[in-house]
Amino acid sequence: MSTVAEKAGVSTKTVSNVVNGTGSYSPETEQRVRAAIEELGYHINPFARGLRSRRTDTIALVLPNLYQPFYAEFAEQVIRSPETQGLKVVLESTRGDAGRERAVLSSHRELVDGVIYVPHALGPEQYLPLPFARPTVVLGERPAEAAQLGLDYVETADEQGAHAVVGHLLAQGRRRIAVIGERPGPWAGARRLRGYRTALAEAGVDYDESLVIGVDDADLWSSGVAGATRLLRTRVRFDALFCFHDVVAVGALSVLARSGIAVPDDVALAGFDDIEAARFASPPLTTVDLGRESIARTAVALLRSRMDREDSRELPGRRESTGFDLRVRASSTTTPAPTESGVTAR
Missing domain, CATH: 3.40.50.2300 (Response regulator)
Structure with a gap:
């Protein structure tokens, strides 16, 4: 950014504002900055940005499989949801395997900012003790013992x-x-x-x-x-x-x-x-x-509100219910x- 700023004759803060669409600057300034970026061949590195901000703007959708049409259609609703705007969605298929479910839930850490999890092989008594690495929304019935944990649930009908x-x-x-x-x-x-x-x-x-x-x-x-x-x-x-x-x-x-x-x-x-x-x-x-669109929007909204907090663990676990036709x-x-x-x- 320093090189772009020198080329455009502006400050690095102005370059940051133009790249991120923040702050105020004139159309002429924006044109100079973008011309310098193009001439220098500068590209944003989302991974480097994520290391600095500790955000990747990526969520994981953990599904039992993708050959069940319901899961594939639900994944499409999550990706297309207005609440997902600005986020990337990574699909994880656990193939109904308990070991894969455990690994996925506890190993994402710096790779994603949050997880939407559809349990399949693991029951609550098996997944609740896991060290959830990121804010997580679970689809399905919330067991009583999960009430004190920082997990959000979307209960389907x-x-x-x-x-x-x-x-x-x-x-x-x-x-x-x-x-x-x-x-x-x-x-x-x-x-x-x-x-x-x-x-x-x-x-x-x-x-x-x-x-x-x-x-x-x-x-x-x-x-x-x-x-x-x-x-x-x-x-x-x-x-x-x-x-x-x-x-x-x-x-x-x-x-x-x-x-x-x-x-x-x-x-x-x-x-x-x-x-x-x-x-x-x-x-x-x-x-x-069951209303895939409603489930998707509710799950992403819950997850995003937890991801946006400085410490997501301060927020108590929540439960939302969806209807059916x-x-x-x-x-x-x-x-x-x-x-x-x-x-x-x-």
Whole structure:
């Protein structure tokens, strides 16, 4: 900057103001500074700037994988969010591996200013004791023991959304509602299973464990194929199928079609996530939209407000909740839905 200042006949402070868009200077001064920068071939080094300011203007988005369309679409919303303006987003795929989740959460240190974390392999009892290196926002249900920690949470309406979609299936006269989802663990599937069971109990329908099919990786289309195949082989009677993810529902739909089972006449089908493919399935898939844009904006806003503090640890942990929309489509009802959004909750 000293070389540019000498070339342009101004102070280094003026060069800094022009480069950073701060302070006041005349158009003529700006033109001289920019001409000197171009002539000298000067380029800003963001890494050197970060070492001096201790800011990199970069955040990490830690996801279980990118082959699940919901995560890919959510990542796009984080990158495009107005709250992300001026920040770079680094995507980290943990591939559902507990060791990678631990490493990513505790090793970023000087590389990023903050982290948005979607837990998958680790439960709260495993990730809460970790030495979080940077301000962190967690997506999912906040456990009681996290209240005293400097972690912010965006709680998604997994349980409420599952309750609504199962209530919709019950309202269609379905009573034998099968489920395909994650095996028991710390994932969103546990919350969706709670919503399923609550809706059944409120309708006076007994919970039947033989109707619940667990799969190892509910982010794969093939898991829907495998889960539906296993369900049919049990020969248990069911008149509806609720899948904890749209990718599983679309995979299951292909099995039902090949087996001569009509959707929705024989079996009503519903998913969860409202990925783009849900609208183009045949028939279009009833599902729950958690509001990816709202989740992304809320998470980035929480993270940014903590990053902007001199000591982010002084700020107590916060919790924000987002709503959902029930998208009723042809896979679950033989009569046309009045609108695509049958239920909205906030």
